[in-house]
Structure formats: C-alpha cells, structure tokens
Amino acid sequence: MDLTIIENVQRHGWHVVMVPEDDIGPGFAYTIGLVHTHSAPELAMFGLDIHVMHRILNRLGEKAATGAVLADGQKHPDVVDSHQVAFRQVDLRWYRTFFGQAIGFYRRPPFPMLQVAWPGADDRFHWDEQADGRHRESQPQLWLAPGEHPVGIWTTEL
Numbered sequence: 001m002d003l004t005i006i007e008n009v010q011r012h013g014w015h016v017v018m019v020p021e022d023d024i025g026p027g028f029a030y031t032i033g034l035v036h037t038h039s040a041p042e043l044a045m046f047g048l049d050i051h052v053m054h055r056i057l058n059r060l061g062e063k064a065a066t067g068a069v070l071a072d073g074q075k076h077p078d079v080v081d082s083h084q085v086a087f088r089q090v091d092l093r094w095y096r097t098f099f100g101q102a103i104g105f106y107r108r109p110p111f112p113m114l115q116v117a118w119p120g121a122d123d124r125f126h127w128d129e130q131a132d133g134r135h136r137e138s139q140p141q142l143w144l145a146p147g148e149h150p151v152g153i154w155t156t157e158l
Contacts, residue, residue: 005105009033014061017101018050025153026138029053030113031061032102040064041071041112042102044090046154047138048118056080060116070114072143080118086125087114088143098142115142 014033140154
C-alpha cells in the first residue's frame with residue numbers, strides 16, 4: 001500500500017484512502033499528498049459512499065492543484081450535487097484514530113487536515129442544531145477535542 005500511495009502522489013499529486021463502512025462504523029476517505037505536492041491541506045470526508053467521497057476529494061484536490069485556497073471556515077459551492085461543502089480544521093488528537101496512513105507518509109503529524117462537511121437535504125450542516133438527527137450523526141465533529149465530541153459511533157474507537 002505504501003508504494004501505491006507514493007506512486008499516486010508522484011503521478012497525480014495526491015492519493016485518496018478509502019475506508020469502507022464496517023461493523024465499527026461508517027466509511028470515510030481522506031487524501032495524502034496535497035500538502036507535499038501543492039502545499040494545500042489534506043482533506044477528509046465521512047458518512048457518504050466511499051466512491052462518492054473519492055470523487056469529491058479528487059474534485060477538491062484538482063481545485064487545490066490549480067491554486068484554489070482551501071481553509072478552515074470556508075464554504076465551496078457546487079461540490080456535492082450542486083450543494084456547498086464546508087471546511088473545518090481537524091484537531092490533531094484525532095489523527096491517530098483516523099489518518100494512520102497519512103501519518104506513515106509524512107512520518108508524523110502535524111500536517112494540516114480539513115474535514116469536508118456536506119449538508120443534509122435541507123442544506124444544514126451536521127453541527128446545526130436544526131439539522132436532522134440522522135444527519136448530525138452521519139459525520140464526526142473532528143474540529144472538537146475528542147473529550148468534547150458527543151459520544152456516539154465516531155468516538156467508539158477512543
């Protein structure tokens with residue numbers, strides 16, 4: 001796997017790791033190589049089909065490769081079925097739980113990682129109190145410290 005990551009970073013500028021849904025929890029995906037190749041933050045998504053997240057992360061990687069700035073607190077339109085996504089800076093204390101292959105590539109944190117949050121059908125993000133309960137649980141809130149994160153499927157590995 002390490003060789004595949006290195007080859008993809010050399011060939012395409014980044015690699016997308018896809019972690020399928022399993023008995024432990026929902027699937028997620030994240031990039032490796034955007035920091036190395038484009039000085040852009042790595043990106044992570046949670047709670048959608050891993051192949052959909054792969055396409056979205058590649059789309060956002062292409063934006064970063066052409067010079068788009070991706071930063072904490074930003075929203076980007078027309079990313080998920082003409083809906084916007086929002087970027088939130090991931091707290092370093094989550095890295096070992098979710099991003100082991102990126103740690104292996106970079107040899108150690110810190111490297112910047114943004115969570116790419118997607119809205120529900122009502123265009124509300126999962127941290128919004130008015131968001132549907134199922135949508136609120138579909139994605140973690142990795143900008144929070146692990147001890148501050150609501151207990152649920154995303155904290156079982158802690």
